[in-house]
Structure formats: structure tokens, C-alpha cells
Amino acid sequence: MAKLSEEQEMLRDMAQNWVRGESPVGAWRKQRDADTVAGYDSAVYGEMAAMGWTGITVAEAHGGSDFGWMSLGLVVEECAKTLTASPLVACAIAARAIALGGTDEQKAKYLPAIASGELVATIAVDEGPRHDPATITSKVADGKINGTKAFVAEGDSAGLFVVAATDGLYLVEDGAGVTKSRRQMVDHRSHAEVRFDGAAADKLTGGGDGLLDRVLDHARILTAAEMLGMSQQAFDQTLEYLKQRVQFDRILASFQALQHRMADLFGDIELTRSAVEAGLGALDSMGDNGDLGQIAAIAKARANDSLHRMSREMVQLHGGIGMTDEFDAGFYLKRARPLEAAWGNSSFLRDRFARLGGY
Amino acid sequence: MASLAEPSPSAEALDAFRIEARDWIAAHFPPALKGVDMSRSALEGPSDKSADKEAWRIAMGEKGWGTPTWPQRYGGGGLSDAEARVLQQELARAGASNPIGGMGVMMFGPTLLEFGSEEQKMEHIPRICRAEVRWCQGYSEPNAGSDLANLQCFAEDKGDHYIVNGQKTWTSGGQWADKCFALVRTDKSKKQGGISFLLIDMDAPGVEVKPIKMISGLSPFCETFFTNVAVPKTNRVGDEGQGWTIGKRLLQHERTNISGGRMGGGVSLSELAKACVGTDAEGRITDGELRARIAKLEMDGRAFAATAMRVAQEGGVSVASSILKINGTKLMQERSELLIDILGMQGLGWEGEGFTNEQIEAVRVWLFGKATTIYGGSTEIQTNIVAKRILGMPDMG
Numbered sequence: 001m002a003k004l005s006e007e008q009e010m011l012r013d014m015a016q017n018w019v020r021g022e023s024p025v026g027a028w029r030k031q032r033d034a035d036t037v038a039g040y041d042s043a044v045y046g047e048m049a050a051m052g053w054t055g056i057t058v059a060e061a062h063g064g065s066d067f068g069w070m071s072l073g074l075v076v077e078e079c080a081k082t083l084t085a086s087p088l089v090a091c092a093i094a095a096r097a098i099a100l101g102g103t104d105e106q107k108a109k110y111l112p113a114i115a116s117g118e119l120v121a122t123i124a125v126d127e128g129p130r131h132d133p134a135t136i137t138s139k140v141a142d143g144k145i146n147g148t149k150a151f152v153a154e155g156d157s158a159g160l161f162v163v164a165a166t167d168g169l170y171l172v173e174d175g176a177g178v179t180k181s182r183r184q185m186v187d188h189r190s191h192a193e194v195r196f197d198g199a200a201a202d203k204l205t206g207g208g209d210g211l212l213d214r215v216l217d218h219a220r221i222l223t224a225a226e227m228l229g230m231s232q233q234a235f236d237q238t239l240e241y242l243k244q245r246v247q248f249d250r251i252l253a254s255f256q257a258l259q260h261r262m263a264d265l266f267g268d269i270e271l272t273r274s275a276v277e278a279g280l281g282a283l284d285s286m287g288d289n290g291d292l293g294q295i296a297a298i299a300k301a302r303a304n305d306s307l308h309r310m311s312r313e314m315v316q317l318h319g320g321i322g323m324t325d326e327f328d329a330g331f332y333l334k335r336a337r338p339l340e341a342a343w344g345n346s347s348f349l350r351d352r353f354a355r356l357g358g359y
Numbered sequence: 360m361a362s363l364a365e366p367s368p369s370a371e372a373l374d375a376f377r378i379e380a381r382d383w384i385a386a387h388f389p390p391a392l393k394g395v396d397m398s399r400s401a402l403e404g405p406s407d408k409s410a411d412k413e414a415w416r417i418a419m420g421e422k423g424w425g426t427p428t429w430p431q432r433y434g435g436g437g438l439s440d441a442e443a444r445v446l447q448q449e450l451a452r453a454g455a456s457n458p459i460g461g462m463g464v465m466m467f468g469p470t471l472l473e474f475g476s477e478e479q480k481m482e483h484i485p486r487i488c489r490a491e492v493r494w495c496q497g498y499s500e501p502n503a504g505s506d507l508a509n510l511q512c513f514a515e516d517k518g519d520h521y522i523v524n525g526q527k528t529w530t531s532g533g534q535w536a537d538k539c540f541a542l543v544r545t546d547k548s549k550k551q552g553g554i555s556f557l558l559i560d561m562d563a564p565g566v567e568v569k570p571i572k573m574i575s576g577l578s579p580f581c582e583t584f585f586t587n588v589a590v591p592k593t594n595r596v597g598d599e600g601q602g603w604t605i606g607k608r609l610l611q612h613e614r615t616n617i618s619g620g621r622m623g624g625g626v627s628l629s630e631l632a633k634a635c636v637g638t639d640a641e642g643r644i645t646d647g648e649l650r651a652r653i654a655k656l657e658m659d660g661r662a663f664a665a666t667a668m669r670v671a672q673e674g675g676v677s678v679a680s681s682i683l684k685i686n687g688t689k690l691m692q693e694r695s696e697l698l699i700d701i702l703g704m705q706g707l708g709w710e711g712e713g714f715t716n717e718q719i720e721a722v723r724v725w726l727f728g729k730a731t732t733i734y735g736g737s738t739e740i741q742t743n744i745v746a747k748r749i750l751g752m753p754d755m756g
């Protein structure tokens with residue numbers, strides 16, 4: 001665990017307490033069973049906003065606390081442990097795009113509303129089921145955008161989209177020319193198809209050519225923090241279970257084969273934790289350091305692989321109970337795969353890492 | 360290495376049998392069922408009694424060809440292994456699936472043929488051959504999973520019958536089954552040696568089932584409760600205390616079947632990847648890592664099939680079933696994971712608009728498939744069996 005400042009420790013403890021008290025996995029189960037289009041409870045998001053979480057990475061001038069990505073990562077990780085559903089991650093990324101590429105006017109118009117939790121914003125990049133930012137065809141002419149975005153995270157509830165078009169990023173408000181179609185996915189969260197038919201599009205003119213890549217790197221790192229939280233919780237819960245489940249007159253944790261499995265998983269998740277923290281730290285400290293692409297690729301690829309493995313092991317090591325809907329393991333497995341696919345699966349990210357490394 | 364247990368029929372005899380099988384299938388197989396998979400229906404879900412399916416089930420059942428190698432005197436087909444393979448090829452050629460299946464065929468029947476009394480075989484095997492009775496497996500209990508011999512469900516001796524009390528769990532298809540083959544305790548003083556193998560009617564007074572919902576959204580298994588259920592002693596297979604030996608043999612049949620299930624079936628991963636991911640000028644899948652994973656899966660799949668064939672030739676069901684189960688289930692799970700990986704978000708639909716039925720089915724299969732490394736003796740338990748029984752690596756106690 002990275003060395004945290006006193007304020008960061010307080011923030012983490014506060015998040016931990018809130019998640020345990022107010023948003024245990026049971027809350028997610030209720031939300032899942034309620035099966036709403038938005039995929040989260042807006043009252044819960046309101047509580048998060050009231051605690052200031054929606055403005056952690058927004059500048060103070062725009063109503064945020066400018067507390068940084070490491071801090072937001074702590075909150076995201078804690079929320080992920082109990083699969084707390086909210087648009088926190090999507091909003092932070094969209095806000096970042098505006099902060100990096102927007103004019104003062106655009107920032108003033110949207111950032112305070114995102115920071116206060118009033119406005120849900122998200123980035124809309126991919127046009128197919130696999131992450132592929134190189135093949136964008138959405139086009140803007142005369143300030144109007146046309147194109148279809150696939151599996152937009154939190155797209156169902158978003159009031160503002162940061163849309164990747166052939167010549168850069170655009171701000172598009174929900175309204176005329178925007179059609180959302182719900183997609184009911186295995187994780188029961190929002191991944192909408194969003195069609196733009198001549199909707200008004202306002203360009204983010206700043207941030208240079210690399211803007212989309214930088215925004216995506218933010219998304220990769222913050223998503224990795226979410227996945228880290230899930231991996232950690234899946235691990236902790238499995239370890240706990242092995243220490244109490246008795247078969248053959250002894251606890252399962254006493255079998256060396258399982259000791260080695262858990263020790264190996266532990267080390268694996270620790271490496272991922274370091275990679276994620278390095279990513280969050282990089283977002284805080286270096287701003288536009290050219291290495292960000294590789295650091296983000298490492299964080300997300302590691303998080304993908306750790307969570308993939310841990311989500312399977314959680315089911316396997318719980319035996320029959322792990323297969324039941326009544327138990328939580330299935331939730332982690334089902335949320336893991338959409339996150340693995342988001343912003344690059346591991347082979348995409350390894351390819352990107354190698355390219356950035358010049359090989 | 361290979362040693363064929365039986366003399367193979369002559370090539371001419373096999374050719375003649377092929378013609379006989381082809382003609383019979385042409386005369387009896389309802390064309391509307393071409394390509395319809397009936398193999399799961401005996402296991403999962405309530406029975407489908409559509410007229411075509413009933414007709415095909417009855418025809419195959421009466422002919423005994425749903426259980427082609429079982430003895431004719433009990434209603435089986437009485438075919439040699441070579442003839443059964445020919446029959447299998449001819450069924451596949453006609454797009455016909457075997458409507459006779461389920462746990463009766465895969466596990467219980469072969470075990471009863473080996474251990475049952477003549478009366479028990481006459482009573483149960485013909486009805487399995489005709490798919491008239493559905494069987495479920497009452498082995499696991501809340502505290503007897505991997506440690507199956509710890510089972511507590513108790514059968515008290517009452518002279519000519521037992522009174523059974525206790526709970527089973529994870530009973531696949533329990534809510535649809537007519538009968539249950541169960542492991543019960545008849546002696547509390549011995550662990551393995553106190554277990555007996557009983558056949559219990561699921562509609563007997565005192566039997567209750569409670570379906571359990573699975574992560575795939577379906578409820579294919581149940582908790583099963585026995586409260587003062589009377590079971591005649593004639594329903595005990597083997598001697599009292601012999602249940603562990605019989606029950607383990609049945610598990611070997613189960614493992615062999617699990618490992619072979621649905622392998623290699625379904626869509627071609629490489630074709631799917633070409634379509635979803637794209638190809639370069641030479642037709643290679645552009646995602647090199649994905650391409651290598653698909654190739655590895657196919658190569659390992661072929662090696663696995665060759666191993667399954669070799670095990671069958673070398674003497675049927677044995678501890679080698681553990682190796683088959685470990686590797687077969689691993690490959691199946693990897694295939695499912697690859698399939699959704701190739702489809703990306705499109706491979707993660709749960710229901711509703713925007714997904715094909717096949718895509719949603721693939722997600723459910725992916726989730727259900729996680730059970731294959733747990734049931735029938737988990738991968739970890741199979742690994743222990745290989746280490747101890749095949750490799751002779753001792754327990755430290």
C-alpha cells in the first residue's frame with residue numbers, strides 16, 4: 001500500500017466505513033433485483049456527492065477539492081469491494097477530458113455540475129464491442145455529430161457525453177438527436193448504445209493531439225483501481241472461507257495445495273496493487289509525462305489478469321456455494337468481464353505497451 | 360500401448376450394419392428434429408413432450424440404440440463398440456441427436472449393470488434405455504462435499520425396509536427426477552465402510568425438494584430433504600456398507616462423461632475471431648495473442664481427444680477418468696472464456712435487445728461451466744487422486 005497522507009488515510013477510512021455501513025453487497029443485490037435502467041440508485045450517488053467524492057479530481061476553482069487521483073482511487077477501490085454501483089468513475093473521466101481539453105467557458109459550464117453530483121457525464125468512444133479507438137467513424141459537420149457509440153458506460157443516465165469523433169473530442173448534451181438504447185448485460189450495470197443523429201456537438205479544442213489517449217489512460221487506471229478493489233475483496237473473502245470451511249476433519253486452509261494457491265494469488269494481487277498505485281500516482285504527479293501510456297497499460301492489464309483469475313478462483317474455492325445466486329461470488333465474476341473488456345483487454349494493452357516501447 | 364478388448368467385427372459386417380442403421384434412421388427419425396440437440400433435455404428442465412420428440416424417443420428406446428452397447432436382454436442395443444461408433448456416425452450424418460440420456464444413462468445404468476442384482480437390472484435398466492425414468496444423484500450434503508464420505512443422511516434398519524432421514528444438496532434435476540440414487544449411512548461407527556447405496560422414489564412420502572438458483576440465472580439443482588422416508592431393502596444396490604465402492608465407480612462414469620460433454624461442439628472460434636477481430640493480408644487474425652490462444656486451445660483439444668480415445672481403448676473407466684476430467688473441464692472453461700473474449704462486450708449480454716439468443720446462451724453456458732471443475736469431484740480432488748493413486752505420492756496425514 002502506498003504511503004498515504006493523513007488526509008488520504010482519513011478519506012479511505014471514511015469510504016471504508018460508509019461502504020461497510022451503507023453499501024454492503026446486499027445493497028448491490030437489491031439494486032440488481034430492482035433491475036433499473038440506470039443501474040444504480042441516484043440517492044446513493046447523492047450521498048457520495050454529499051461526502052465530496054464526486055469532486056475529488058475536479059479543480060477547486062470549479063467546485064471540486066482537487067484532492068487527486070490517488071485519493072479518488074482509494075474511494076473507488078473501497079466502493080468496488082462491495083460492488084457499489086454509481087457513475088463515479090465515468091464522471092471523473094469525463095470531467096478530466098473537459099479539464100484537459102475544454103475552454104474556460106466549457107469548464108465553467110460543466111465541471112461544477114459534475115463535481116456537485118448533479119450532472120452525470122461519461123465518455124463515449126468505442127463503436128463496436130471491442131475497444132478500438134483507432135477505428136472511430138463518428139463525424140462532426142457544422143457543429144452536428146452523427147454516429148453510434150456502443151456499450152457506453154453509464155450511458156443510460158448520462159446527461160452529457162464526451163464523444164470521440166474523427167477529428168477529436170466533442171461535448172454532446174443528452175437531448176435532441178441523441179437516442180439511448182439499453183443493453184442488459186451480465187453485470188446488470190449500464191452499457192447503453194447511444195446514437196447521435198445531428199446532435200449539437202461542442203469541440204474540446206485544447207489538450208493537443210494526444211487528448212483521447214490521455215483521457216483513455218485515465219480511464220484505464222481508474223478502472224484498474226475498481227478492479228483491484230474487487231480482486232482484493234474476492235481474495236479476502238475466499239481466504240476467510242477457507243479458514244472456516246471444514247472437510248476431512250480439518251479446515252480447507254490447512255491443505256498445502258490451497259495454501260500455495262492463496263499465497264500465489266496474494267502475491268499476484270500485490271503486484272497489481274503496485275501497478276495501480278503507480279498509475280494513480282502518475283496521474284497526480286507528472287501530468288503529461290510521455291510514459292503514462294505504458295504505466296496505464298501495465299495497471300489495467302495487470303488488473304484484468306488478476307481479477308480474471310481471482311473471480312474464477314472465488315467461485316472454485318467456495319465449491320457448490322460459489323455457484324449459487326444466493327452467494328456473492330457470481331457478482332464479482334459477472335462484473336469482472338465487462339471491466340476486462342473496457343478500455344482494452346489484456347492483449348490490446350500488451351500490444352499497446354509494446355508499441356509504445358518501440359517493438 | 361493400445362489394447363483392444365474385443366475382436367473387431369469384419370469390415371464387411373460393419374458396412375452391412377451401416378446400411379441397416381442408415382435405413383432404420385431414415386425410416387424413424389422425424390425430419391423436423393434435424394439439428395435439434397436433444398441430449399440435454401433428459402437432464403435439464405422439464406421434459407419436452409412434443410409429438411416428434413416423443414416419437415423419436417420411443418423409436419430409439421424400443422430399438423435400444425440410445426444405449427447402444429448395453430446388453431439386449433435389459434433393453435440395450437447389444438452392439439459392439441465398433442458398431443456403436445458406426446451408429447453414432449450415421450446419427451450425426453442424419454442430423455439426429457440421441458434422445459436417450461441423463462444421469463440414468465451416463466452414470467447410474469453402467470453402475471447398476473456392474474453391481475446390481477438381476478431383479479434390479481430387470482426393473483431399472485429397460486426403463487433407462489427407453490428414457491421413461493429420470494434419475495438424480497443424492498450424494499452431496501452441506502458438510503459432505505469433497506469429503507463425501509462424511510455424509511450423515513441416515514438409513515435406519517427396520518427389518519425389510521429402511522427409514523431415511525437427512526438432507527442432500529446440489530441435487531441436479533431433483534425437481535424433475537422420478538428416482539434418486541443416493542449414498543446413505545447405515546452404520547455410524549465406520550466412515551467409508553458405513554455407507555450404502557439406495558434407490559429412492561422422489562415421490563415417496565417425506566421427500567421434499569427446494570430448487571436453488573444458480574449464478575447463470577437458472578435453477579437446475581435443489582436441496583433435497585428426506586423425512587422418515589421408507590425405502591424397501593430390495594432398493595439397496597450391493598451389500599450394506601458397499602456403498603462407497605459402488606458410489607466411487609459411479610463417479611468414474613460421471614467424470615468420464617463430464618470431460619467429454621460438448622467438447623469441440625459449437626461455433627468455430629477461429630472463424631468467429633476472424634469476423635469479430637479482423638484479419639491481415641494473409642488471413643491471419645490480427646490480434647496475435649488471441650490467435651495464439653485459439654491455436655493452443657485447438658491443439659490441446661486434439662491431444663485431449665486422443666487421450667480420451669486411448670483411455671477408452673485401454674480399458675474403459677478407471678482412475679484415468681480423473682485426468683480426463685481435470686483436462687476436459689479446463690479446456691471447456693477456456694473455450695467459454697475465449698468465446699466471450701472474442702465477442703467483447705457483445706459476448707456479455709444477459710437478456711433483452713441487442714443480443715442474439717446464441718450470444719445470451721453462450722453467457723449462461725460460460726457461467727454454468729464454472730461448475731464443471733466443482734462437481735463430480737472437484738479439480739483439486741481429482742488432482743489428489745492422481746497424485747495418490749496413480750503417482751503413489753503419500754499423505755503426510
Ligand SMILES: Cc1cc2nc3c(=O)[nH]c(=O)nc-3n(C[C@H](O)[C@H](O)[C@H](O)COP(=O)(O)OP(=O)(O)OC[C@H]3O[C@@H](n4cnc5c(N)ncnc54)[C@H](O)[C@@H]3O)c2cc1C
Pocket residue numbers: 245247248252255257258316317318319320321323495496497498499500501503504505506528529530531532580730733734735736737738739740743
Ligand atoms: C452445478 C452443480 C451440480 C451438482 N450436482 C450434484 C448432484 O446432482 N448430486 C450431488 O450429490 N452433488 C452435486 N453437486 C455437488 C458437488 O459434487 C460438490 O459441490 C463438490 O463435491 C464439492 O463440494 P463442496 O461444494 O462442498 O465444496 P468443498 O468440498 O467445500 O470444497 C471447496 C473448495 O475446496 C477444495 N478442496 C476441498 N478439499 C480439498 C483438498 N483436500 N485439497 C485441496 N482442495 C480441496 C475444493 O476443490 C473446492 O475448490 C453439484 C455441484 C454443482 C456446482
